[in-house]
Amino acid sequence: xxVEVRVTAVLxxxxxGKKSVPAEGGTVDQLLKNLDTNYPGFRHQVQGDDGRLHRFxxxxxxxxxxxxxxxxxTPLKDGDVVSILPALAGGA
Amino acid sequence: xxLTLPRDYVEQIVAHARREAPNECCGVVAGKxxxxxxxxxxxxxxxxxxxxxxxxKELLQIMxxxxxxDWEMLAVYHSHTHTPAYPSPTDRRQVMLSGxxxxxxxxxxxxxxxxxxxxxxxxxxxxxEQRLIVND
Numbered sequence: 295x296x297v298e299v300r301v302t303a304v305l306x307x308x309x310x311g312k313k314s315v316p317a318e319g320g321t322v323d324q325l326l327k328n329l330d331t332n333y334p335g336f337r338h339q340v341q342g343d344d345g346r347l348h349r350f351x352x353x354x355x356x357x358x359x360x361x362x363x364x365x366x367x368t369p370l371k372d373g374d375v376v377s378i379l380p381a382l383a384g385g386a
Numbered sequence: 387x388x389l390t391l392p393r394d395y396v397e398q399i400v401a402h403a404r405r406e407a408p409n410e411c412c413g414v415v416a417g418k419x420x421x422x423x424x425x426x427x428x429x430x431x432x433x434x435x436x437x438x439x440x441x442x443k444e445l446l447q448i449m450x451x452x453x454x455x456d457w458e459m460l461a462v463y464h465s466h467t468h469t470p471a472y473p474s475p476t477d478r479r480q481v482m483l484s485g486x487x488x489x490x491x492x493x494x495x496x497x498x499x500x501x502x503x504x505x506x507x508x509x510x511x512x513x514x515e516q517r518l519i520v521n522d
Contacts (some may be wrong), residue, residue: 300453303484303488304486314453350486351433357443367425379442379449382439382440382445383438383439383480384474384481385434385436385437386435386466386474
């Protein structure tokens with residue numbers, strides 16, 4: 295499945311400054327593996343060693359947070375847009 | 387480095403901080419070639435006096451508008467309701483974790499009256515205060 299992936303912040307440094315890159319995968323997990331092949335280190339920025347999404351990273355399939363879909367097993371189809379957004383957060 | 391904001395934006399940021407107190411407020415200023423062009427008062431998903439996180443879907447919408455208009459994320463602001471206008475260890479850690487290290491970080495402190503508003507960069511873990519010019 296050919297999917298458009300929109301990236302920000304630290305991930306843009308891995309994609310050579312591109313805000314949007316094409317990637318392949320039948321699920322979000324496969325997509326991340328494909329991205330890591332093309333942009334080494336990508337998965338490490340998004341997932342822990344246990345494979346779980348970092349708490350401070352949100353992934354959206356079109357407008358939906360994949361945490362409320364099937365998480366990393368969320369299926370993808372041609373033309374989907376996946377946005378990977380680290381949280382903008384802090385505290386006193 | 388210098389961040390220039392219209393006085394109206396600074397007033398909106400301070401008003402947002404007062405309205406959300408005792409919780410922290412947060413928001414984003416978009417820029418075009420370094421000039422402020424739009425301000426978004428965002429929802430603090432944490433609804434907390436000690437932490438902020440821009441609500442995820444709002445951040446998604448903001449990022450889309452930045453991309454569609456070819457704007458950059460010029461500044462991120464949040465309030466400290468009881469502590470000085472200086473990035474906290476949590477602020478610094480979050481920037482390092484998330485990689486949002488390009489925008490200016492604008493801090494408004496309600497611990498002083500009138501509220502103190504200051505701008506910083508947080509890059510490679512280094513906090514540096516930058517000049518903030520308020521434009522009339």
